[in-house]
Amino acid sequence: MHHPRSNSTVLRFRLAATLLVGNWVTVLVAAGLLVESLLTDNRQMMIVGVSLAGLAVVLGVVQWLVASNAACPLCRTPALASMRCTKHRQARTSLGSHRLRVAMAILFRNQYRCPYCNESTQMVARESRMAHRRQPTR
Secondary structure (H helix, E strand, O other), X not given: OEOOOOHHHHHXXXXXXXXXXXXXXXXXXXXXXXXXXXXXXXXHHHHHHHHHHHHHHHHHHHHHHHHOOOEOOOOOOEOOOOOOOOOOOOOOOEOOEHHHHHHHHHHHHOEXXXXXXXXXXXXXXXXXXXXXXXXXXX
């Protein structure tokens, strides 16, 4: 099992995962509101739906920026960024998305399996080298 190098990397992974899941929810709610507003001819609901769609775009950009700096400790590929790299043949998806599966695993299981190298990573930072050194006795 692998570990990220620092607590800031763990924080970036969790933030990127939260933004990705939030973006999925925002897109689904916006689409539902837009369809409902077209069916009922409700102008106010349409404004809210378009506003949520705009928020989804902003969330997507922020998530991409945060996720591009959160890389797998083994293969160094950003696991939550939209890379067009070849995935591992045994990589699984959730709702057709490798990134959504990684995000859900980070949020609910505190570990994930990289879709590129298929290695498991626990969301706990490695111990520093200083922690392995002996403390002088007094």
